[in-house]
Amino acid sequence: MKDWMQIAGIKSSEITDETVFRRRRQLIQASMAAGITGFIGGEAVAKALPQPIKPWPDSAMDELTKEEMATSYNNFYELGTDKGDPVKNADKLVTEPWSVVIDGECDAPGKFTLEDILKPHDIEERIYRLRCVEAWSMVIPWNGFPLGDLLKRFKPNSKAKYVAFETINDPNLPGMKSRVLDWPYREGLRMDEAMHPLSLMAIGMYGNVIPSQNGAPLRLVVPWKYGYKSIKSIVRITFTEKQPPTSWNMSAPHEYGFFSNVNPDVSHPRWSQAKERRLAGDTSGLAALFSKKIESQFMNGYGDEVAELYADMDLTKFF
């Protein structure tokens, strides 16, 4: 395994006027199509979101998913298991005040308010492909900052080999009455994955405060892994020496591995992962019936950046 500090330092990117121009045009079109100017709530986040937001040079160039689609079709079981439930129950998730507990193998643990968490970080706009294990995908402009920059602040010690995350555990949330998963929702990354510059902490999307159904006020986005790794509404971050338990792996270990890297060659018992339905473009009329299904890419197309993290691993075994 590579030293994670070293990996975190790597960042190569080239800016061309053309790419910046195309991205901005896409964004403007998307927000106009959505007809949404902003979400209410999340004062701390709203303050942290600069306007305009600095674009990230390596953003995906694919056609963007419409904002109204990305914010109404969600897997967030705490707010209900149907994909339309989270947006309906969004108001049940109280995001103010919000604090995050940092503990485990680090020298600067503590409980931090959202303001404390966000203060030192510059927010940028990154367009990532989001690939769900259910064989659909979206292209979403996230607003956030590198996870590694946040984790470094808590001074993880030499025993910190993994980092574990927890979602809010509020029994008042409508989906949490069902025992569909062993609450709270848990996820984890190996330290080098967490420190990789692609791993993002998001507080906004499409230039707006992230809505509850998408994981307000603070969520993870790990674009080369299946969507469920990108844990929502984070309240706890723990540095661990051992691989932490993760919710879907606990629920069905033969279906969901710890790594969960997007891999078209490793078939899932429920869904072939060879192809995906890109949820962008028309969702009504005959055009919606013939939306294109595209070939899925190794590591969701981020293989050049992240393949080295798994250089010596058998990915059919460590799926």
Add this chain to the structure above:
Amino acid sequence: MTTHIERASAHADTLAHTLANTLPAQQGSVRTVPVGHNVAAAALPGKLAPAMNTLLKPTVFILLSLPFLWLVYALFVGELGANPIEAITDYTGEWALRILLLTLALTPLRMVLRKPWPIRLRRMVGLFAFFYALTHLLTYLLLDQQLDGRAILADIIERPYITAGSVGFLILFALAITSTKGMMKRMGKRWQSLHKLVYVGTGAALLHFVWLTRGDQIEPLIYLAVFCVLMLFRMKKLAKRITATS
């Protein structure tokens, strides 16, 4: 006795056309059947009877068409959400299962109400179940897999829920194409045995639903419970038959 019943049912258009034929099978003449239950056709008393006879089928036809009409409407106004193909697949599959259970509910309904009219609906309701199952399958083949033969074959072989769904559909298909009066006459006794497969087909469809659902199993379990209750009526009938023969 049996021959009388058989003749009555064969003549009455009410009993003849069904997907799920649950008429007592020919088991020899020892079995006794309460006469009042099976003398079909215009046995409805009062002034309401003629109106009901005329309106029953068209009304049920319209009611069972509504889910499909809503789907077409929802597609064109963009009500199906971000993933319309998934929405259509789920929706048609659920309606196929609901209507299939409704088909199986008609015989118990006749037993409870002691009226013949539920039986007159069986073929039509059964064919509606097949129609929604066909729409479900075509959505999967044409829109979801976009006729990718290798992917479809891999799905059928590798994924138990798709294997179960395929078995269920093949059975419904066999029942649907043999649901005509002509086929019924041609097949004779074998028709009854074949159409008893509706229980296996429904079981396969339910297994398909249980296995594909990840996480929250409540909905498939409700369907399974309804199926078990409806099967209990058959068990009761079977038990009666056994006690009658012994």
